[in-house]
Structures are given as structure tokens and as C-alpha cells.
Amino acid sequence: MKSNMFARASLAAIAMLSASAATSYASPGDFEFQLVSAEVKMGPDAEVSVRLVDKRNGQPVSDAVIFTTRMDMAPEGMETMTTPVEELPSGQAGTYKFKTNLSMEGGWRFQLGAKVQGEGETITGEVVVKATP
Numbered sequence: 058m059k060s061n062m063f064a065r066a067s068l069a070a071i072a073m074l075s076a077s078a079a080t081s082y083a084s085p086g087d088f089e090f091q092l093v094s095a096e097v098k099m100g101p102d103a104e105v106s107v108r109l110v111d112k113r114n115g116q117p118v119s120d121a122v123i124f125t126t127r128m129d130m131a132p133e134g135m136e137t138m139t140t141p142v143e144e145l146p147s148g149q150a151g152t153y154k155f156k157t158n159l160s161m162e163g164g165w166r167f168q169l170g171a172k173v174q175g176e177g178e179t180i181t182g183e184v185v186v187k188a189t190p
Contacts, residue, residue: 087113090169090182093152099188103159104145105167107184108152117151118173121180125170128157132164132185142167159188 093106105128109118126142129135140158147154159165168183 084178087111088118088173088180088182090184092184092186095185096187096189097159099159099162099190101158101160103157103188104154105142105157105186106147106152106154107167107169109171109173109180110151119150121153121171121173123153123169123171125168125181126155127166127168128159128186129166129168130161130163131166133161136166140165159186162188162190164188 089110089112091108091110093108097103097105109121110116111118123144126144128140128142130138138161140160143156145154145156153169155167165186165188166183167186169181171180173180
């Protein structure tokens with residue numbers, strides 16, 4: 058009787074370990090920020106939209122919490138030239154919209170950090186926006 062109880066307890070423990078091993082998190086490298094449009098009209102109310110995509114299935118990721126943004130002119134050799142970024146509402150799933158002041162023509166690096174529900178690690182990425190007159 059004791060060996061039967063031990064066998065059942067062992068099987069239950071193995072089943073629980075197997076279930077927890079099957080629940081795995083995606084790697085931050087499984088996600089990618091993509092520009093909706095690579096060129097944006099420069100000015101104090103420039104709008105930049107990015108998609109967050111799960112590269113494993115190509116699907117947009119909705120409801121991510123964007124908590125880090127930085128816009129600078131690193132592509133033009135002016136990393137210290139930054140401008141504030143304000144998140145705007147977006148009506149499209151997996152697309153995140155921002156307002157910023159693209160005061161000069163040229164390349165602007167947009168760095169983002171996000172938390173995705175159900176994922177353990179922070180997703181980071183960057184895209185390059187070209188400000189045009």
C-alpha cells in the first residue's frame with residue numbers, strides 16, 4: 058500500500074514538473090519593433106508609429122506596456138541631440154503611436170522598451186526614422 062501511494066505521488070510530481078517545463082517564455086529576440094512608415098514629416102508634432110511583432114508567428118503584439126522611449130539623432134552622429142516622446146492612443150492592435158519634435162531633417166534613432174503580458178523579460182529595440190521636409 059505504501060509503495061502504491063509512493064508511485065502515485067511520484068507520478069504526480071513528474072506530471073507537475075513536465076507541465077512547468079512545457080510553460081516557457083519567449084526570448085526578447087522573438088519580438089521586433091517595426092516602423093509603420095520609415096519617413097515622417099519633420100516638425101514639432103511629428104507622429105511616429107511602430108508595430109511590435111512576435112517573430113515566431115508574424116502576429117502583432119497588443120497590450121504591451123511601452124515604458125522606455127528615447128529619440129535621438131545618433132544616425133547623423135549627434136547622439137546627444139534628443140527630443141521628448143509622448144505616447145498617443147492608437148486604434149490598431151499591435152501598433153503604438155508617438156508624438157515627437159523632429160526638428161531637423163535626417164535620421165533619428167527611436168529606442169523602445171516594453172513589457173509583454175506573459176513574458177518574463179523586457180523587450181527592447183530600435184528603429185531609424187527619416188525626417189523629411
